[in-house]
Structure formats: structure tokens, C-alpha cells
Amino acid sequence: MRKSRIAIADHVAEALLFNRRLLVAFVMVVLLFGVLLLNLYQLQVVKYEEYSTRADGNRIKLVPLSPNRGMIYDRNGVLLAENRPVHSLELVPEQVKDLTQTVQALAKLIAIDEEQQQAFFKEVKQQRRFKSIALKEHLTEQEVAILAVHLHQFSGVTLEARLTRNYPYGDLFTHALGYIGKINEKEYKQLEESQQSANYAASRDIGKVGLEKFYERQLHGTVGYQEVEVNSRGRVIRTLREQPAISGDDLYLSLDLGLQLKAQEALGENRGSVVMLDPRDGAVLAFYSNPSYNPNLFVHGISGKNYRMLLNSPDRPLVNRITQGLFPPASTIKPLLGVAGLENGTVTEQTRIPDPGLYRLPNVSRPWRDHSKYGHGYVDIYTGIIKSCDTYFYDLAYKMGIDKIADFMTKAGFGRPSGIDIHEENEGNMPTREWKKIKHKQNWGPGDTINIGIGQGYWQATPLQMALTTATLINTGARITPRLARNFHNQQQDQSLLLAPEQAITVVDPNNWAISREAMRRTAQQEGGTARGAFLGATYDPAGKTGTQQVINIAAGQKYNAKAINERHRDNAMFVGYAPHHNPEVVVAVVVENAGGGGSNAAPVARVMMDHYFTPAAEKPALPTLAEIALMQEQRAAQMLAREQRYAEEKAAEEARKLKRQQQQHEPSAVPGGAVPATIEPATAPVTTAEQPPITQNRPQPQANGTGSGTEAGTAQQPDAAAPAEGSPNTNSAVSQAPTEDNPIDD
Amino acid sequence: MTEQENQSRLMRWHIDGPLFGALLLLIVIGLFTLYSADGHDLAKVEGQALKVTFAMGIMTMLAQINPQSYRRWSLPMYISGLFFLLIVEFFGYTAKGSTRWIDLGFTKFQPSEMMKLAVPMAVAWYMAKHPMPPRTRDVLAGFLICAAPTLLIAKQPDLGTSILIAMSGVFVLFFSGMSWRIIGFVAALLAAFLPILWHFLMYDYQKRRVLTLFDPERDPLGAGYQTIQSMIAIGSGGIEGKGWMQGTQSQLEFLPERHTDFIFAVFAEEMGLMGVCGLFLLYLFIIGRGLVIASRAQDNYSRFLAGSITLTFFVYVFVNIGMVSGILPVVGVPLPLVSFGGTSFVTLLAGFGILMSVSTHKRMLAKQ
Known part of the structure; x- marks a missing residue:
């Protein structure tokens, strides 16, 4: 009773208390809504710009578009490097109902090996479901045709075409063009350092060697961008804006397809090289090193087996013989050395010396022999060059001294990079006193200088340098910079890449230069000239100089193989020449390894080249x-x-x-009489050959070495031309400059 | 005339017109937002509409029941709820690392949902037995009633729900006239309890969420990702919004949980601050109407319960929007009547059913 009475009595008070609490609650609610609203005002009004930007940053992505690489053409506009679509079979996992079954069904249509399938399924696990993944790349045309017919049966399966580099002439231009390949880690780093990485955002490939590398920047082009809207998983929803990529510039070369073909044909299966220049501007017309290799192998990643074959071949196809092969230039330098002697006053046009077939230095018992056993009688500079008289130049070099010779020859172009527009180049060696001191820790002796007189000894040059210095002779001391590329072709610019010759040598009397050139003309045209036979009947007034360089360097392991020794240690045949004599248009340098004498083996190759060059266009054979x-x-x-x-x-x-x-x-007792001792017999013959090489033209016997530094000169002078990396003092490993570095092997 | 007729017809169905209208409007807004948020999937929206209709049916049913019946059923419901929680404790079904469900075979029953209503009912029942303002020992008893289920649910672990349930009980105490001294004391106690909570009771992931609140950028791809993306969505909406189905953050799926807990961000991005103000007004109207119903209730039980239900509803709104807009830690609280879900709709609309019961039965009582 009492309880309920109290309750009734307090009813109004309770309602009042409750309503007060309700009011407090309502005020709290409104206040807290105010707090929320204030915060939202902050977000949506005050910081609107910031969040709006971030929302756009979320959804808008830039997709790089790869530019088409510039094409490369020869001087007549023949396409040498093109971009060709390569087809690949790709699947979008998200759109494929049963991945395993689909792959199996596809494998019934075209060959897809286990390895490719595994790689594919591995990729599927790593990639987003909506990303297209390649099941098989580089489809053949037949495979493309088969798939095209059956494609409608599959969902989420597509044939994709991507542009890749193709070199239609295979191994014909390899050492000039080089090739492109996948960008490796080191190249990425270099791109980043040169702040070029943004430009390569969409690019897979980069020039690895040759012109493709040298002119990478212009050939590559400029990356484009597509502004796309993506969702949180990176799927592209739509394209907002697009800035197209700018294709790389097309490159026109000075090289001529016809001449390249002639060079390849003329060399046949011989190891060697042919380079033809225009002495007026340095344009390279022919540039072929044999054997070569197919650059297309490298574009898609060469197989390990093929790569090892190229790398380990005793023929060294990866080495660019024109710029990386090092040879003592031998007699080919005689005309230029003659100029050096004349200009220096060491000899005059009238100077004549007796040549009894050998040359002696006072106080040195053993003589230097001339290639002609009986000598050439009294010899002046003309005879010295025309008949390639060694004695004349022994004397000239000895009298002139190494310092002046080295200075003159370095200016002319020996022992220095030619500046040609590829990076694979050895600078060779124009030896000096200082060089020998550092390299061999020995003093320069008079015998060393005498060897230099016939382009041997420590002197090493590339075939390109031989051609280049011949151009210096033609240009009366002006040195050209050889260029494979002539110009880039695009809308904005059409500038020549050729460089003007540089007057490298101060001329005393231009006539001195004319004397040597005249001697070269006679060498090719006059009775008794060493190159006359090769140029009989040539109508374009040719001039030239032969050279024969004997190879004597025998590695210890090789001496048991008689056949290899005979083959690999024959003389290297050389020739430098130009035509026409009075207004030279072309210079040719030819080196044919282990072919024999220069006049009969190298000069004919040059003849073929010049014949082709001087044949009127209309009469040239069809390509x-x-x-x-x-x-x-x-x-x-x-x-x-x-x-x-x-x-x-x-x-x-x-x-x-x-x-x-x-x-x-x-x-020996285990097999008594089992082995016939005669089987070792063949080994003995080449051993004697190696120890007592036959004396042939242009090669001094390393019997005496001036100040008595033993047989040093003989052993150091001629490294194996086919392997310029070995024992050549001034070179980095030639082979390692070839493609090996980048390991383009696809396993 | 017609309005009166209309009202009396609604009265006969025990429907509170203004509340019902506001709830319906909110639900429709929610369905539109859901359609935009979840990949324009009409089937999904239809499914949700079906669930909502079902929940509305429950609300209408519960509105028919006299508040006095609720009062009588308060204690049994509370006790059975506790019993179920104990079953969960020992035999419960575990998902995502917490044990919240009883597996009934055909469906899974979550006793903590039931406790969201049972706790305020039990506390209201107890407090209504005594005159206002309550004595200290009654307040203590009230706290005890709250404490048992709160601890059991916290142990599941489901910290968010346990705190909300504790609050729904405490709201009853507040409305019953608990003295400000005790309120101050409890507040002080809670403040003292916070370090203990932090060091001994909270899980690492819970701590991370709180830490993330103060600096979402400290872990932008982990714990902070949701909050950052949500704030970007809201902020980039600006004053006018990007338009329905035009929100880039939501349409391009940068916003996580966009159809459930973070649906407010979708709304704010697409409707802007203006839309948000409208939504706030709607919520404020519902809450205001709830408080009015509580004020007009004729017995203390109805008052306390109606007040608690209304205020708890507000807490849901506040906590959800607070967390989505980056001023509260991310706890799994959906935006009431907008976020996608079935159970939460049933619980919430059941609460509003009780509110309507309170709203529509008192006059009948008065007439009798």
C-alpha cells in the first residue's frame, strides 16, 4: 500500500526527472551530431582539394606506350632492320572456364611442350586474374593459321601480335647493325643513372651491340602515355587521355647491300674482313667480317646450345674482325711510312739503297732478311713500295727512329680509336718507348724499330685502321672519321652524321704524299707490282699495296694437331687500295686470314669490290x-x-x-707392342715448323733483337689474329665486348 | 479529417506514422546507396529489400504487443539470453577467430543480438520496480545486470557489441535518474580502467585499430587502409557530391567494406556534404521522435526502454559515422538501417517495434 502510494505521489516528479534526462540526452545527441558534421565539413569542404587529388591519384594511372623503333636502311633505301609482328598465344585466366582443360585442348592443336605449360601455370599464379598471360610465344605462321581457325571454340584465348626486331639479311650486316635484346639489370641501372628510365617504361628491348647500341637514343623513340582509369585491382576501366608514342628515327646507312653481298661472296668460307670507305667523307660502303652470325637469334633470346657454339667456335664469329681483329699491318704501311720518311727528310725521292736480300745493323751478327732471298738491287722509294722491298724500309725506320714514326702513324690513325659509330672497337697498338717500358719492362731497342719498318713487331692494327690510314695518305694528312650511318630521316631533321676530315698531320710538301700514292698506283698497274696480277684489266685506275703477315704464334696445346697448325698458321693475306688514283672515291682494306700471300689472296677480293663499285648501276647484277x-x-x-x-x-x-x-x-710395359709409335709421328712435323718457320716475304726472323733482349721481339709480335683477345697489349678482351656480356640466353 | 482517420487507422495497427515514415525513407535511401555501392547488382538489392520487409514485419508484429507484456517477459528473456551466452561460451560455433554463434543446423543463432534488447529490458524492468531516482544499491544492481552479459560477450571476443550492450543498460540507469555523482564516479572509474583495458584485455588487432585512428598513415596498406580510403572517398565528395553511382572511390572499389560498415563513405562521396546534412536530419528526426515517444510513455518501464533504445540507435549512428570519417577506431558497427545485413535490421527494427508499441498502446490505456 505504502509503496504504491509513494509511487503515485512521485509520478509527476518522476516524469519531470525523466524529461530532464531526455533533454540532456537530446542535447548530447545534437552536440555529437555537431561534432560529426564539423569533422565532415573539415573533410569535404576544407580539405576537399587534397582528398579530391588523392581520389584521382587512386583511379588515374599512366600506362606507358612503347614507341616503334626506327628502321635501318642501306644507302639505297633497302630495309636492313625492321619491326615485324610476332604472334603469341595468350590466355586471360579470368575468362577461361577450365584452365587445365583449355591448355590441353590447345596443346592438341599446336605443339606446347611441358616446360612451356609449367611456365604458364607458374605465371598464372603470380599474375592478376584479368591479365593476359602468354602460353606460347613466337608462333610460326602455320601455328597462327591453325589457331585462328579454332580460336572461336575457346573463351579467353587470344592471338596477340607484338612488334619485334627482324634483320632480313641475317648474318650479312651483323657486325655493323648489331642487334637488340631484352633490357638487363645493368642496362636498367644505366638508364636510371642517365634519367632515361621513364622513356623505357614500355620498352622491352634495347640495342646491345653495333649501330643498334650506338644510335640507341634516336632509334628508340619517345615513350607515349595513356591516361586510364583503373579500379583498386589495377584493371583498366576506360581510357581518359592518350599521348601517342613518337617512333624512333629511321636510320640510313652508307653501307650498300650489293657491296656487302660481294664481300661475303668473295670471302667465301675464309676467315677475314672487307671494309670499304669513301676517303672524302669517311662513309663506310662495305663492312663485312667473316664468319658472321645471325642476329635474329639474339633478338628473342638465343638458345644455350647455339650461344655456346658461337662463343666457343675457333672461328670467333662473334668478333668483329674489322674493328676488333688485331693484326700487324705488315707491308700495307709501307706507302705511309715512305711519306713519313720523305716528310721527315730521312729519305728523298732520289734516295737509293742497296738491297742484298738482308739488312744488317752494326754490332748485330744476325741479319734481317728481305722476303726476296736475292734482294732487289738498288732500291728507291718507288721500288720499295712497288716490290715491297723490306730492306729499304728497315733502313728508313732505323734512320727515322721509333719516336717520329709513332708520332706520325698515331696522327695518321694507328693506335687510336677510329671514332667509328659502333662501340666494339680495339684501338690497336702503335708502340712507343714508353709503352714497351710499361708493358714489357724493357728498353726499346733498334731491332724493335726495324720490325716496325715493315709493319710488324709490336705494331697492331685493325683492318679499319688500315683503311683509315690509307685514306689519310690519299687526303694528304687529313684523317677521316669512318661512319656506317649517313643520316637520320624524320620530319624535323635530315642532318648528315658524316664528319669532315681533320687535318691531323702538318704537311711539309704535298708532293711527298703524291710520291707514295704514285707508287701505289704502280703497284697495282705496273709490271712487277705486287698487286698487278689482281688488277689486270681494271679500267678505274686502281692503286694499292699488298701485305703478307706470317702467323707464328703457336699455343702449347695446339702443336699436336698437324692439320690445325697447317691451316691456322698460314700467312694472313692483306691488301689496302683505292681508286680512281687521281680522284679517289673508295678505299678498300682486305684481310684474309691464313690465306697466303696478300697479292694473290687479298687483292683479288679488293678487285671484286672495286669492280662492283665502278660498274654502272644499270649493268650491276640484280640483287x-x-x-x-x-x-x-x-x-x-x-x-x-x-x-x-x-x-x-x-x-x-x-x-x-x-x-x-x-x-x-x-x-709402357702394360701394352707391349699394342700401340704403334708411328701414331705420334704427325706431331713431330709441325713442331719443327713452329720452331723454324719458313722465311717468307715481309717477315723478319726474330734472331736478333737490337740490344740483346733475347727472342722477345719474335714471340711477342704476332698474336693469333683469330683471337685478338689473347696477348694483345692494348685491347680489352675482344670476345667479351661481343654479345657474351649480356647473357642473352633464354633457358 | 482524413489525416485523423488515417492516424487512427495506423493507431489500430499500432504503427507510429512519423517514425514509420522516417524509417521507410531511411531504408529506401539505404537501398539506393547499396545499389550504387555494390556493383549495381539489382538481385542483391532485391534480396536486401526482402530481408528488410521481413524485419519490418517483425517490427509491426512486435508493435502489436502491449508494453506490459514486454515488461513481464523481460526477466525470462534476459535469463535465457544469459543461458545461451553460456552455451556459446562452451559449445559455440567459431568463425573468424571469435565464438559468437550457436549452430542450430539450419541456421546460426547469435545470442548477443538478442541481448541487445534483453539487457535494456531487464534493467528497465528492475529499475521500474523502484521509484525514481534509484537508490545507490539499485543502481549497483542495474550495473550487475549489465555486467554479466557484457563480460561474456567481450570474452567471445566481440568488444564492440559488448560495449554497446553495456551502454544500452547504462542508458536505462541514466534515464532512471541515477545521480550525477554516480555518473561522474563511473566516468572516473572508466577512465582509470582504460589503461587496464589497453594493457591486459585488448587484443593486438584492437590496439592497432586505435593507434591507426590517431595516425592512419602509419600503416597505409594495412590497418590504416580502410580509414584512409574512406576519408578520401568522403573528402573527395565535396559539398555537392559526385552523384549517384558516380563515386570513383566506391565504383572502382578502392573503398573496402563499401556495402556494409563503410557504406556511409559511399553516400558521402556521391551525395556530398548536402546529402550528409539531409541524412543527419533524418537520423535526428528518428531519434527525436524516439525521445518524444519516450517522453509520452506512461510508465517508467516504457520510458526507460524507449529512451534506451533510441539512444542506443544514436550510438550506432555516431560510432559508425565516427569510424568511417576517421575520428573513432574501426569497430565492426554497421550504419543502422543503411548498411547491408539481415540480423542487424531485425534487431534494430525489433527495437523500433517496441518503440511503436510504447507509442501506440499508451493512449489505449489512457482511454480504458
Whole structure:
């Protein structure tokens, strides 16, 4: 009773208390809504710009568009490097119902090996579901055709075409063009350092060697951008804006397809090189090093097997012989050395010296021999050059001294980079006193200078330098910079890449230069000239100088292989020449390794080149079609494979012999009479050859070495031309400058 | 005349017209936002509409029941709720690392949802037995009633729900006239309890959420990602908004949980500050109407319950918008009657059903 009475009595008070609390609650609610609203005002009004920007940053992405790489043409506009679509079979996992089943079904249509399938499924796990993933790349035309017919049966399966580089002439231009390949980590770093990485945002490939590398910047072009809207998972929803990529500039070369073909044909299966320049502006008309290799192999990633074959081949196809092959220039330098002597006053046009077939220095017992056993009688500068008289130039060099010779020859272009527009170049060696001091820790002796007189000894030059210095002779001391590329072609600019000759040598009397040139003309045209035979009947007034360089350097391991020694240690044939004599248009330098004498083996190659050059356009033979080229390429590849097989067999046979001999030495009693001693016999012959090489033209016997530094001069002077990396003092490893560095192998 | 007729017809159905209208408007806004937020999937919106209709049915049903019946059922409901929580504790179904459900085979039952209503009912029942203002020992008893389920739910662990349930009970105490001294004391106690909570009771992920609140950029791809993306969505909406289905943050799926807990960000991005103000007004109207109903209620039980339900509803709104706009830590609280979900709608609309019961039965009582 009491309780309820109190309750009733307090009813109004309770309602009042409750309503007060309600009011407090309502005020709190309004206040807290105020707090929320204040915060939202802050977000949506005060910081609107900031958040709006961030929202756009979320959704708008820049997708880089790769520019098309500039094409490369020869001087007549023949396409040498093009971009060709390569087809790949791609799947979008998100759109494929049953991935495994689809892949199996596709594998029934075209060959997809286990490795490719595994790689694909691995990629599927790593990538976004809506990203297209390649199942098989580089489809053949047949595969593309098969797939195109059946594609409608599959969802989420597409044929994609991407542009990749193609070099239609295969190995014909490799050492000039180089090739492109996938950008590697080191190159990425370099791009970043040069702040070029943004420009490569969409690019897969970069120039690795040759012109492709040298002119990378212009050939590559400028990246474009597509502004797209993406969702949180990166899927592109739509394109907002697009700035197209700017294609790379097309490059026109000075090289001529016809001349390249002639060079390849003339060299045949010989190792060697042909380079033809225009002495007026340095334009390179022909540039071929044999054997070459197919650059297309490298574009898609060469197989390990093919790469090892190229790398380990005794023929060194990866080495660019024109700019990386080092040879003592031998007699080819005689005309220029003659100029040096005349200009220096060491000799005059009238100077005549007796040549009894050998040359002696006072106090040195052993003589330097002339290539002619009986000598050339009294010799002046003309005879010295025309008949390639060694004695005349021994004397000239000895009298002039190494310092003046080195100074003159370096200015002319020896022992220095030519400046050609590829990076793969050895500067060779124009030896000096200081050089020998540093390199060999020995003083320069008079004998060293005498060797220099006939372009041997420590002197090493590339075939390009031989051509280049001949141009210096033609230009009366003005040195050209050889250029493979002539100009870039695009709308904005059409500037020549050729550089004007630079007067490198101060001329005393232009007539001195004319004397040597006249001697070269006679060498090619006059009875008794060493190159006359090669140029009989030539109508374009040719001039030239032969050279024959003997190869004597025999590695210890090779001396048991008689066949290899005979082949690899024949003389290197050389020739430099130009035409027409009075207004030279072309200079040619030819080196044919282990071919024999220069007059009979190198000069004919130069003749072929010049004949082609001077044939009027209308009379030139028609260029082969691309189909014919492809056939030729196939044949050349087969030839190379056969050669490599032969080398491998020879090597195996040699090793077997070695093993047998070792066994015989270790257990002679174990097989009594089992092994016929005669099997070792072949080894003895080449050993004697190596120790007492036959004296042929232009080669001094390393019997005496001036101040008595032993046989040093003889052993150091001629490294194996085919392997310029070995023992050549001024070179970085030539082979490592070739593609090896980047390891383009796709495993 | 017609309005009166209309009202009396609604009265007969025990529907509170203004409240019902406001709730319906809110739900429709929610469905439109959901359509925009969740990939324009009409089927999904239809499914949600079906669930909402079901929940509205429950609300209408509950509105028919006399508040006095609720009062009688308060204690049994509370006790059975506690019982279920104990079952969960020992035999519960575990998902995502917390044990909240009883597996009934065909469906999973979440006792903590039931407790959202049972706790304020039980506290209201207890406080209504005694005159206002309550004695200290009654307040203590009230706290005890709150404490048992709160601790059990916190242990599941479901800190967010346990705090909300505790608050719904405390609101009853507040409305029953608990003295300001005790309120101050409790507030002080809570403040003292916070370090203990932090060091001993909170899980690492809970701590991370709180830390993230103060500096979302400290972990932009982890704990802070949701908050950052949500703030970007809201902020980039500006005053006028980007337009319905035009929000880049939501349409391009940068915003996480956009159809559930973070749906407010979708709304704010697409409707802008103007839309937000409208939404706030709507919520304020619902809350105001709830408080008016509480004020007009004729017995203390109804008053306390109606007041608590209304205020708890506000807490949901505040906590959700607070967390989505970056001023409260991210706790799993949906935006009431807008976020996608079934259970939350049923619980919330059940609460409004009780409010309507309070609103529509008193006059009948008065007439009788």
C-alpha cells in the first residue's frame, strides 16, 4: 500500500526527472551530431582539394606506350632492320572456364611442350586474374593459321601480335647493325643513372651491340602515355587521355647491300674482313667480317646450345674482325711510312739503297732478311713500295727512329680509336718507348724499330685502321672519321652524321704524299707490282699495296694437331687500295686470314669490290630477292654447323691421341707392342715448323733483337689474329665486348 | 479529417506514422546507396529489400504487443539470453577467430543480438520496480545486470557489441535518474580502467585499430587502409557530391567494406556534404521522435526502454559515422538501417517495434 502510494505521489516528479534526462540526452545527441558534421565539413569542404587529388591519384594511372623503333636502311633505301609482328598465344585466366582443360585442348592443336605449360601455370599464379598471360610465344605462321581457325571454340584465348626486331639479311650486316635484346639489370641501372628510365617504361628491348647500341637514343623513340582509369585491382576501366608514342628515327646507312653481298661472296668460307670507305667523307660502303652470325637469334633470346657454339667456335664469329681483329699491318704501311720518311727528310725521292736480300745493323751478327732471298738491287722509294722491298724500309725506320714514326702513324690513325659509330672497337697498338717500358719492362731497342719498318713487331692494327690510314695518305694528312650511318630521316631533321676530315698531320710538301700514292698506283698497274696480277684489266685506275703477315704464334696445346697448325698458321693475306688514283672515291682494306700471300689472296677480293663499285648501276647484277637471301642464309648456317662439327671431331681426335700417348708414357710395359709409335709421328712435323718457320716475304726472323733482349721481339709480335683477345697489349678482351656480356640466353 | 482517420487507422495497427515514415525513407535511401555501392547488382538489392520487409514485419508484429507484456517477459528473456551466452561460451560455433554463434543446423543463432534488447529490458524492468531516482544499491544492481552479459560477450571476443550492450543498460540507469555523482564516479572509474583495458584485455588487432585512428598513415596498406580510403572517398565528395553511382572511390572499389560498415563513405562521396546534412536530419528526426515517444510513455518501464533504445540507435549512428570519417577506431558497427545485413535490421527494427508499441498502446490505456 505504502509503496504504491509513494509511487503515485512521485509520478509527476518522476516524469519531470525523466524529461530532464531526455533533454540532456537530446542535447548530447545534437552536440555529437555537431561534432560529426564539423569533422565532415573539415573533410569535404576544407580539405576537399587534397582528398579530391588523392581520389584521382587512386583511379588515374599512366600506362606507358612503347614507341616503334626506327628502321635501318642501306644507302639505297633497302630495309636492313625492321619491326615485324610476332604472334603469341595468350590466355586471360579470368575468362577461361577450365584452365587445365583449355591448355590441353590447345596443346592438341599446336605443339606446347611441358616446360612451356609449367611456365604458364607458374605465371598464372603470380599474375592478376584479368591479365593476359602468354602460353606460347613466337608462333610460326602455320601455328597462327591453325589457331585462328579454332580460336572461336575457346573463351579467353587470344592471338596477340607484338612488334619485334627482324634483320632480313641475317648474318650479312651483323657486325655493323648489331642487334637488340631484352633490357638487363645493368642496362636498367644505366638508364636510371642517365634519367632515361621513364622513356623505357614500355620498352622491352634495347640495342646491345653495333649501330643498334650506338644510335640507341634516336632509334628508340619517345615513350607515349595513356591516361586510364583503373579500379583498386589495377584493371583498366576506360581510357581518359592518350599521348601517342613518337617512333624512333629511321636510320640510313652508307653501307650498300650489293657491296656487302660481294664481300661475303668473295670471302667465301675464309676467315677475314672487307671494309670499304669513301676517303672524302669517311662513309663506310662495305663492312663485312667473316664468319658472321645471325642476329635474329639474339633478338628473342638465343638458345644455350647455339650461344655456346658461337662463343666457343675457333672461328670467333662473334668478333668483329674489322674493328676488333688485331693484326700487324705488315707491308700495307709501307706507302705511309715512305711519306713519313720523305716528310721527315730521312729519305728523298732520289734516295737509293742497296738491297742484298738482308739488312744488317752494326754490332748485330744476325741479319734481317728481305722476303726476296736475292734482294732487289738498288732500291728507291718507288721500288720499295712497288716490290715491297723490306730492306729499304728497315733502313728508313732505323734512320727515322721509333719516336717520329709513332708520332706520325698515331696522327695518321694507328693506335687510336677510329671514332667509328659502333662501340666494339680495339684501338690497336702503335708502340712507343714508353709503352714497351710499361708493358714489357724493357728498353726499346733498334731491332724493335726495324720490325716496325715493315709493319710488324709490336705494331697492331685493325683492318679499319688500315683503311683509315690509307685514306689519310690519299687526303694528304687529313684523317677521316669512318661512319656506317649517313643520316637520320624524320620530319624535323635530315642532318648528315658524316664528319669532315681533320687535318691531323702538318704537311711539309704535298708532293711527298703524291710520291707514295704514285707508287701505289704502280703497284697495282705496273709490271712487277705486287698487286698487278689482281688488277689486270681494271679500267678505274686502281692503286694499292699488298701485305703478307706470317702467323707464328703457336699455343702449347695446339702443336699436336698437324692439320690445325697447317691451316691456322698460314700467312694472313692483306691488301689496302683505292681508286680512281687521281680522284679517289673508295678505299678498300682486305684481310684474309691464313690465306697466303696478300697479292694473290687479298687483292683479288679488293678487285671484286672495286669492280662492283665502278660498274654502272644499270649493268650491276640484280640483287637477290628476300627468298633467295633466306635460302642463302640457310645454306650458310648449314655450312657453319658442318664446320663446327669438323672442329669438334678434330678436337676429339686430338684429345684421344693425347690420352693414348699419356697412357703409353705411364704404362709402357702394360701394352707391349699394342700401340704403334708411328701414331705420334704427325706431331713431330709441325713442331719443327713452329720452331723454324719458313722465311717468307715481309717477315723478319726474330734472331736478333737490337740490344740483346733475347727472342722477345719474335714471340711477342704476332698474336693469333683469330683471337685478338689473347696477348694483345692494348685491347680489352675482344670476345667479351661481343654479345657474351649480356647473357642473352633464354633457358 | 482524413489525416485523423488515417492516424487512427495506423493507431489500430499500432504503427507510429512519423517514425514509420522516417524509417521507410531511411531504408529506401539505404537501398539506393547499396545499389550504387555494390556493383549495381539489382538481385542483391532485391534480396536486401526482402530481408528488410521481413524485419519490418517483425517490427509491426512486435508493435502489436502491449508494453506490459514486454515488461513481464523481460526477466525470462534476459535469463535465457544469459543461458545461451553460456552455451556459446562452451559449445559455440567459431568463425573468424571469435565464438559468437550457436549452430542450430539450419541456421546460426547469435545470442548477443538478442541481448541487445534483453539487457535494456531487464534493467528497465528492475529499475521500474523502484521509484525514481534509484537508490545507490539499485543502481549497483542495474550495473550487475549489465555486467554479466557484457563480460561474456567481450570474452567471445566481440568488444564492440559488448560495449554497446553495456551502454544500452547504462542508458536505462541514466534515464532512471541515477545521480550525477554516480555518473561522474563511473566516468572516473572508466577512465582509470582504460589503461587496464589497453594493457591486459585488448587484443593486438584492437590496439592497432586505435593507434591507426590517431595516425592512419602509419600503416597505409594495412590497418590504416580502410580509414584512409574512406576519408578520401568522403573528402573527395565535396559539398555537392559526385552523384549517384558516380563515386570513383566506391565504383572502382578502392573503398573496402563499401556495402556494409563503410557504406556511409559511399553516400558521402556521391551525395556530398548536402546529402550528409539531409541524412543527419533524418537520423535526428528518428531519434527525436524516439525521445518524444519516450517522453509520452506512461510508465517508467516504457520510458526507460524507449529512451534506451533510441539512444542506443544514436550510438550506432555516431560510432559508425565516427569510424568511417576517421575520428573513432574501426569497430565492426554497421550504419543502422543503411548498411547491408539481415540480423542487424531485425534487431534494430525489433527495437523500433517496441518503440511503436510504447507509442501506440499508451493512449489505449489512457482511454480504458
